[in-house]
C-alpha cells in the first residue's frame with residue numbers, strides 16, 4: 001500500500017464538502033483530479049488523516065461564458081482545452097492548458113487543482129495572474145472573492161486558502177477587442193514541466209502599446225513582471241521595445257538555481273520568452289488570434 | 291485493521307464487489323483484487339504511463355486513482371480490448387511491427403495508441419510521438435512503437451473499425 005492510512009469521504013454537494021472541511025480542519029485534504037496530490041500521498045510526502053474527494057460534486061464542474069469566462073474549480077483540463085467557449089474568447093487559455101502534462105493527466109487534472117497546487121513551474125497560476133482573474137473561495141462560514149494575486153502571489157506550492165476553504169470558481173474577464181496574446185514556454189520534452197514560460201496580454205492603441213500584462217513561471221513562484229510591463233506602456237510595438245522589456249523581465253523575475261537549470265539560465269530564458277510572447281501578442285491583436 | 295469500503299468495480303464489462311481500504315489505488319485493486327495483472331506499475335506517481343487504463347472511455351493513470359473512485363465507472367484494461375481469443379488490431383500491429391521488447395510498457399502503450407486513434411484515425415508520426423509522450427519505454431527506442439500505431443491505423447481504416 002503506497003499512501004499512509006486515511007479515512008475517506010465523497011460528498012455530493014458543496015455544502016456537504018464544506019461541512020467535512022470544517023469538521024476535519026488541517027487534518028483534511030481536498031482530492032480533485034489527484035494528479036498532484038496522489039503522487040505526494042504515494043511518496044508519503046503528504047499524510048492527511050482525512051481525504052475529501054470532491055469528484056462527485058457535479059455543481060463544481062462547468063464552463064460558462066458571456067465575454068468573461070467562469071470555470072467551475074472541478075472542470076477537467078481536457079474539458080477546458082476542448083471548449084469552444086474558452087477558445088473563442090480566450091485562446092491563450094486553450095494554448096496554455098495544452099502544455100500541461102499529457103492527455104491522461106489532463107483527463108483527470110482540474111483547473112482548480114492546478115491553481116490550488118501552485119507549483120512554481122505550472123502554467124495555470126501565471127496565466128491567471130496575467131489575465132487579472134479572480135476566484136471564489138467558500139467555507140462553512142461564508143464566501144470570499146480573491147484576486148489571482150491574493151490567492152497565489154509570492155507563494156511557493158501553497159495558496160492563501162484556509163484549511164476549511166474550497167476553491168469553487170475561477171473568473172476571467174473578457175479580453176479587450178484591441179488586445180492580443182502570446183504564450184511561450186520552454187520544456188525539455190513536450191509535456192514536461194516548463195523550465196520557464198511567459199504569458200502575455202497586450203492592448204494596443206494604433207501602433208503603440210497602451211497596456212501589457214505579463215505572467216511568468218518556472219522560477220521561485222509565479223509572478224507578474226511589473227517593471228517590464230511599465231516599460232512597454234506607450235512604446236511602439238517592435239523589436240527594440242520587446243528586447244528592453246525582456247531585459248527588465250530577466251532582472252526582476254524571482255528565481256533560483258535547481259537541478260533543472262541555473263538561476264542565470266532561467267533569467268536568460270525569461271528574457272527571451274518575454275520577447276517572443278510580446279511579438280506573438282502584438283501580431284495577433286484585434287481578434288486575428290487563432 | 292483500517293477502515294474498508296465495499297465497492298463494485300466494473301472492469302471489462304464484468305462487475306465485481308471488492309472490499310478495500312480507501313488508500314488502495316485502482317491499479318493495485320485491478321491487479322490484486324481482480325487478478326488482472328496486465329495493468330503494470332512502473333513509477334506509481336503518474337510519470338511512466340505503464341498503469342494506463344480507460345475509464346468511461348478516457349485514458350487515465352490507475353496509480354493516481356483510488357479503487358473507491360472507480361465505483362460507477364466503466365473501466366477497460368488491456369485484458370478487455372480484444373474480442374474473445376482475437377487480438378485487437380493495435381495488439382496485432384505491435385506484435386507484427388516489433389512495437390515491444392520486454393513488454394513492460396506495452397499494455398499502457400497499446401491503450402494510449404488506441405486513444406490517439408480514437409481522436410484522430412490517421413495521425414502522422416510527429417503527432418503520435420507527441421500524443422504518446424506520456425508513456426515511457428526503456429527498450430524499443432520508440433521508433434517501432436510509432437510504426438506499430440501507424441500500421442494499426444492503416445489496418446483499422448481498411449477493416450472499417452474505429453478505435
Ligand SMILES: Cc1cc2nc3c(=O)[nH]c(=O)nc-3n(C[C@H](O)[C@H](O)[C@H](O)COP(=O)(O)OP(=O)(O)OC[C@H]3O[C@@H](n4cnc5c(N)ncnc54)[C@H](O)[C@@H]3O)c2cc1C
Nearest residue numbers: 030032033034035036037101109110113114116122167336
Ligand atoms: C506526469 C505529470 C506531468 C505533469 N505535468 C504538468 C505540467 O506540465 N504543468 C502543470 O501545471 N502541471 C503538471 N502536472 C500536474 C497536473 O496538472 C495536476 O493535475 C494539477 O497540478 C493538480 O490538479 P488536480 O485536479 O489533479 O489536483 P489534486 O492533485 O487533486 O490537488 C492538488 C492540490 O490542490 C488542492 N485542491 C484541489 N482542488 C481544490 C479545490 N477546489 N479547493 C481547494 N483545494 C483544492 C488539493 O488539496 C491538493 O493540495 C503533471 C502531473 C503529472 C502526474
Ligand code: FES
Nearest residue numbers: 332333334339353
Ligand atoms: S505507474 Fe502509473 S504512471 Fe507510472
Ligand code: FES
Nearest residue numbers: 391392427428429
Ligand atoms: S518494451 Fe520494454 S519498456 Fe517498452
